Amino acid sequence: MNVARGILALVFCMCFTLSYCTNKYVLSVLKFTFPTIFQGWQTSTGALLLLVTWKLGLVEINGLSRSAAFSQLPGSFLFIGNIYAGSKALSLLPIPFFFVLQNVSEIFAFLTVIFTRREKATWRKLLSVCMLLGSATSLVVYNPRFGPSGYTWAFIHLFCVGTYKVFQNKSKTSHLSDLEEQLINYMSSASLLASLSYSTGDLFGALDFPLLTSHIFHAGCLGSAVFGFLLMLATVKLRGSLPQEHCGVWFFLAKVLASGLSFYLPTFNTVVSPIAFCSVVLSYAGEALFLYSDRFQ
Known part of the structure; x- marks a missing residue:
């Protein structure tokens, strides 16, 4: 790996950690539990920043046809379910627990390959799947204080994440770039979440939020949107610069870094039992x- 790719990978890890820690701070510490407002703010800001960087020539986005946009809509709905359920789960679960359950989404892509391509799984891959399922199961069984709500939202989140991966692999919109797909996801999410904020009561709840005028709250919301956008850009750049198996390694290291930092920071007060730590x-x-297994199969 050359220096430029190494710097890009480090920037990705930094944006990943800052994004999740900032989101966790706003959702859990500040207790802003209005996902349609929070995620609507993030997606609308992301769409705006993506359009601005496109107009400035910093990123490349081709003209989006109506047919391409409509073909991406199933993925956009899965994206909305992903961020909505992920926001609810992250507000209730410690960051390491959130990643343990999120890791189960990898099994969706694995099962798709096994059943559609009729490929034979190696013993390493089967063992890794059992370890991922076993860790998530033990976490749920031996830490009931986070359930059922936290675990329920986490499972909805991992289902949407896994299904979205399958959709990307099977989608007929391969002519769309990652940034074009993300722009459609952002715009669709911002529009739908804006309408849902009224029907769910989040809009009125947010207006009565005690810290609505707090500078700390404003900084947290701004940071969550900016870091989320930078993470998206870094992810797209990383996937375009490195092979898939190398990207997976950096995603793994970023999650380890974010989990370790959540244990270290007193703000999150992440205290787990020995069994929970072993599950992580x-x-x-x-x-x-x-x-x-992916790299050396």
């Missing part, structure tokens, strides 16, 4: 073996 370690070991 088992999940990361399973993910590492999963990546190893």
Whole structure:
């Protein structure tokens, strides 16, 4: 890996950690639990920033046809489910627990390959899948204080994440670039979440939020939107510069870094039992073996 790619990977890890930690701070510490407002703000800001960078010539986006936009709509609905359920789950679960359950989404793509391409799985891949499932199961069984709401939203989130991966692999909109897909997702999400904020009551709840005029709250919301956008750009650049298996390694390292930082920062007060800690370690070991199987199969 050359220096430029190394810097890009480090920037990705930094944006990943800052994005999740900032989101966790706003959702859990400040207790802003209005996902349609929070995610609507993030997606509308992301769409605006993406359009601005496009007009400035910093990113390349081709003209989007109406047919291409409509063909991406199923993915956009999965994206909305992903960010909405992810926001609810992250507000209730510690960051390491959130990643343990999110890792199960890797199994969706694995099962799709097994059943559609009729490929034979290696013993390493099967063992890694069992480790991922076992860690998530033990986490739910031995830490009931986060359920059922936290785990329910987490499972909805991982289902949407896994299904979206399958949709990307099977989608007929391969002529769309990653940035073009993301722009459609942003605009669709911002429009739908804006309408849902009224019907769910989030709009009125947000107006009565005690910290609505707080500078800390404003900084947290601004940081969450900006870091989320930068993470999206860094992810697209990373996937365009490195092979898929190398990108997986950096995603793995970024999650380890974010989890470790959440244990260290007193703001989050992340205290887990020995069994929960072993579940987290088992999940990361399973993910590492999963990546190893992809790289050397």
